[in-house]
Amino acid sequence: MSAHPALTVDGLVKTFDLGFLGALPGFGWLAARLGIKGIAHRVHAVQGVTLSVEPGEIYGFLGPNGAGKTTTMKMLMGLIHPTAGSGTLLGRPLGDREARARLGFLPEHPYFYDHLKPQEFLEFYGQLFRLTARERRDRARALIDRVGLGYAADRPLRRFSKGMVQRIGIAQALINDPDLIVLDEPMSGLDPMGRKDVRDIIFELKQRGKTVFFSSHILQDVEMICDRVGMVVRGKVVSEGPLHALLDVPSHRVEVVLGDIDDAVVERLSADAPSPTQVGAQWRFAVSDESEVGAFVRDAIAAGARLVSVTPQRRSLEEVFVASAQAGDAP
Amino acid sequence: MIQIYAVGLNTFREAIRNRIFASLVMFAIAMLLLTLAVSSASLHEEVRLMKDLGLFLVSTFSVLIAIFIGVNLLYKEIERKTIYTIMPKPIHRAQFLLGKFAGLAWVMAVQVAVMGVVLALQFWLLDAHFGVEMVQAVWLAYMEVLVMVAIALLFSSFSTPFLSGLLTFGVFAVGRFVDRLATLQLGDPSERTEAQEQISAVIRGVAKVWPDLSLYNVTPNVVHGAPVTWGFVGSATLYGLTYAAVVLLLACVVFQRRDFI
Structure with a gap:
């Protein structure tokens, strides 16, 4: 196991100077100072993101649309130059070619050279890693099978569906057998089977000691596979940590399930636990304060209800996500 | 080097498999056959006209096709985001740009060669001799194309295809007559003003760094039977390659600084 983190980001900042004259040196800054809009304006896409990913872990990078996830990833991948801050990939500074030789990347909504067939496509990427002709051929064949595209091996990529493009995109990210794999929305555009396949690939990579850093909007997937998550809102990381630590924060909410209960009792109990939901012959009540559960259950039993279960509620990732987003949006 | 080759081969494949490129080449060949x-139809002037019109079409169509593909080459990579999966690989941005140049140079070599062969076939049909001066003229047309490809890449490294196309075509149009600008002197010698003198000096200065594409138009020599020496061909080739190399260097500097948003 390597001594250094697989990926670090230290105070990464990206400011875009946009508008007609925004690209001219100094104009964006001047326009921001003078409050001029239209001809030049500044957008602070990333405002000091700091995080660290340990070797062998699966790290979920979360955040609402426009939070700065993709911009951060692009800076890590050398596609855009940071305004300030630094980072490392596999212990080497950003942009280092040796680190990039051990890196795999899948961008969001990928689009590839659609005149190529899968084998040609993957062999082309293999050449960029200086793989031998034999390595290129063998790895390309194996990866085409691994991502389930063996049946489309003779088709040019322009005849691929969105899900197939996503699969071949994952294959190109793995052509060099990378140690660190960065995936921007890898589940995007995939059906449930496709999402499961991607999750399986990510798990398999972890089992082989690889590090996976990925962003996703599909929280269910993140919850299923991540060791740690970082949440970015408005260009800043607002919470970061092991998934269990984020989710195990007591919510003080308890779910009580009751059976053999008539409408009058439901109405009366709703005063203490509003908006119960009916599931078959049972009713689910959410008691917001665990100190009131005893009294609630006693009332219910006294009214003739049958107690089915009492379950303390764990926070869902969605709740953590919404709370983080709201905290980040607060002035 | 293998990365430049890989990008070049991919660029070549992409262009060759592109229907627009095939249509442009077919149109160029059709125009050539029209000559x-x-x-x-001309009386006793068939061969002279064939040389004149044929070389004009080979040169002009090749440059126009090169500009059309050249200004779209980088733009397409960025717009369609294919570059997002290339740049994180262990490849320098300059290698990518040189690969694109090499690929297009390869495509244009095929295009110019095809037009040259079609022109030679027409000479054969007219029972005329396709001499070495014709080969030299076609070779120089290709050198001009290489210079224009480099310039198209430079402009497209920082601007849109439309603007790049406009600028590249402007360089081409002026470049064809820049030899006349190099010795330009405004006004009548006896009553020349200082302003005219200064403007003339500026124009002559600009003409010195502007690509001299008149070197690549040897059609008058070919038509009138004046020899084109191999020394001239060699120096024009060296000039073209050097000019393209300097322009590509500039393009690499610009491309290196660019953000792929």
Whole structure:
């Protein structure tokens, strides 16, 4: 196991100077100072993101649309130059070619050279890693099978569906057998089977000691596979940590399930636990304060209800996500 | 080096498999075949007309096709985001740009060669001799194309295809007559003003760094039977390659600084 983190980001900042004259040196800054809009304006896409990913872990990078996830990833991948801050990939500074030789990347909504067939496509990427002709051929064949595209091996990529493009995109990210794999929305555009396949690939990579850093909007997937998550809102990381630590924060909410209960009792109990939901012959009540559960259950039993279960509620990732987003949006 | 080759091969494959490129080449060949009909209609001037019109079409169509593909080459990579999966690989941005140049140079070599062969076939049909001076003229047309490809890449490294196309075509149009600007002197010698003198000096200065594409137009020599020496061909080739190399260097500097948003 390597001594250094697989990926670090230290105070990464990206400011875009946009508008007609925004690209001219100094104009964006001047326009921001003078409050001029239209001809030049500044957008602070990333405002000091700091995080660290340990070797062998699966790290979920979360955040609402426009939070700065993709911009951060692009800076890590050398596609855009940071305004300030630094980072490392596999212990080497950003942009280092040796680190990039051990890196795999899948961008969001990928689009590839659609005149190529899968084998040609993957062999082309293999050449960029200086793989031998034999390595290129063998790895390309194996990866085409691994991502389930063996049946489309003779088709040019322009005849691929969105899900197939996503699969071949994952294959190109793995052509060099990378140690660190960065995936921007890898589940995007995939059906449930496709999402499961991607999750399986990510798990398999972890089992082989690889590090996976990925962003996703599909929280269910993140919850299923991540060791740690970082949440970015408005260009800043607002919470970061092991998934269990984020989710195990007591919510003080308890779910009580009751059976053999008539409408009058439901109405009366709703005063203490509003908006119960009916599931078959049972009713689910959410008691917001665990100190009131005893009294609630006693009332219910006294009214003739049958107690089915009492379950303390764990926070869902969605709740953590919404709370983080709201905290980040607060002035 | 293998990365430049890989990007070049991919660029070549992409262009060759592109229907627009095939249509442009077919159109250029059709125009060339039309010269056969025009030449045949002229009285005793068939071969002269064939040389004149044929070389004009080979040169002009090749440059226009090169500009069309050249200004779209980088733009397409960025717009369609294919570059997002290339740049994180262990490849320098300059290698990528040189690969694109090499690929297009390869495509244009095929295009110019095809047009040259079609032109030679027409000479054969007219029972005329396709001499070495014709080969030299076609070779120089290709050198001009390489210079224009480099310039198209430079402009497209920082601007849109439309603007790049406009600028590259402007360089081409002026470049064809820049030899006349190099010795330009405004006004009448006896009553020349200082302003005219200064403007003339500026124009002459600009003409010195502007690509001298007049070097690549040897059609008058070919038509009138004046020899084109191998020394001239060699120096024009060296000039073209050097000019393209300097322009590509500039393009690499610009491309290196660019953000792929």
